[in-house]
Amino acid sequence: MEFGFSDEDEGFRAEVRGWLGEHTHASMTRRAWERTLGAAGWIGLGWAEAGYGNRTVPLTQQVVWAEEYARSAAPPRSGHIGENLLAPTLLAHGDEEQKNRFLPPVAAGEELWCQGYSEPGAGSDLAAVRTAAVRDGTSYRISGQKIWTSLAHEADWCFVLARTDPDARRHHGLSFLLVPMDQPGRVEVRPIRQLTGTSDFNEVFFDGARARVEHVVGGEGQGWRVAMSLLGFERGVSTLAQQIGFAQELAGVVAAAVETGAVRDPVLRARLVRQWAELRAMRWNALRTLGGSADPGASSVAKLLWANWHQRLGELAVQVRGAAAAVGPTDWSPVSPYALDADQHLFLFSRADTLYGGSDQIQRTIVAERVLGLPGEPKGAV
Structure with a gap:
């Protein structure tokens, strides 16, 4: 199978690079940056339908955009949950009123979203959620707790899986x-x-919070079907952008190994080569499955591969530096005494890779039951 980009795609790449180079400013807030992206039509390139404030481009150019964004010095996205998770879910399951209300503000970068799935005691096991939504006239009253909620402190809206x-x-x-x-x-x-000293995730407490009846997606009682459909959108073009970041991190680890002389160790050198080869294989696999896969275990296999790969890279990042990896940066201050350099952050943060987004145990269970046809795990088993 041939993986490549056409001359038109490369022309689009030049446009993307030029625009990002001209408009990326370090002083811009993340919310202002989302509005800048929206005004230029860069949000929603991968949506299945036009007419909601976004422009559409072919799949290859969606890949180009994702890769060039990852290579640029552009700020981290605050709107990716609304763009890449909520929007395709509404396009698949929402009614016209919901699409017309929520998609244009996402495309414009005006409204930010977070995801209310995991709960204490119901992380990867979403079927065990206990947050309750009680019908009260024209709205629902929601009570319960969500956890590990990315960007909740910035979000205007949350899509919530509730009973x-x-x-x-x-x-x-x-x-x-x-x-x-x-x-x-x-x-x-x-x-x-977190271990890194940062706070990328949040707990969210709902105490009689209101949601309008017309803002139930897919109909009452259909939340599991809609929620599983949304999880399928987590993979895809964004995976390729993620791999660009991985490649940049790997290059930094290799440079550190050369600088410290650790690369002369044949065992460590072999591990670095293996990391490079596995990353290339993950890229080809991601490209191969971009058009969608009928294999119900494809996304689980991809998650298992990249999560464990990234954890091993974090371990290598500190190993190649030896004892120096245990020392904090010299520019720390009393205001922020818990400072980490890039390699230390990579090592600590990557410990969570095999947990968030569905733990390794859950992914292996999906592959075992849905692909291999093995008996289901007994409920209540330790």
Whole structure:
């Protein structure tokens, strides 16, 4: 199978590089940057339908955009959850009123979203969620707790998987609700401090928060179907952009190995070569499956591959530097005493790669049951 880009694609690449080079400014806030992207039509390139404020380009040019963005010095995206998860879900399951209300503000970079799935005691096992949504006239009252919620402190809206039928069990009786975050006293966001000293994730507490009846996606009780469909959108073009970042990190580790002389160790050198080869294989696999795969285990296999690869890279990042990797940077201050350099951050943050987005255990269970046809894991088993 031939993987390549046409002359038209390369012309688009030049346009993307030029625009990013001209408009990327370090002083711009992340929300302002989203609006800048939206005004230029760069949000929603991969949406299946036009007419909601976005322009459409072929799949190869979506890849070009993702890769060039990853290579640039552009700020981290705050709108990717709305663009890459909510939008395709609404296009697949939402009604026209929901599409017309929510897609244009996402395309314009005006409204930011977060994902309300995981709960204490119901992380990768989404069927065990206990957050409740009770019908109250023209709205639902939502009570419960979500955890590991990325960007909740910035988001305007949250799509929440909640139980609307208290008598139903497991994946039955769940609904997918669109909930405004600006509800003082009803929605509380608490940052979670991580090993890295940063707070990329949050706890979110709902205490009678309101969601309008017309903001249930796919119909009441259909939340499991909608939620599983959304998870399928987590892979794809964004995986290729992720791999550009991986390649940049690997290049830094190789440079450090050369600088410290660690590359002279044949075992370590072989591990570096293996990291390079595996990354190339992951890229070809991602390109091969871009058009969609009927294999129900494809996304699980991809997650297992990149998560474990990235963890091993984090271990290599500190190993090639030896004892120096245990020493903090010299520019720390009393205001921020817990400072990490890039390699230390990579090592610590990558420990979570095999947990978030579906743990390794969950991914292997999916492959075992849905691909290999093995018996299901007994419920309640340790």
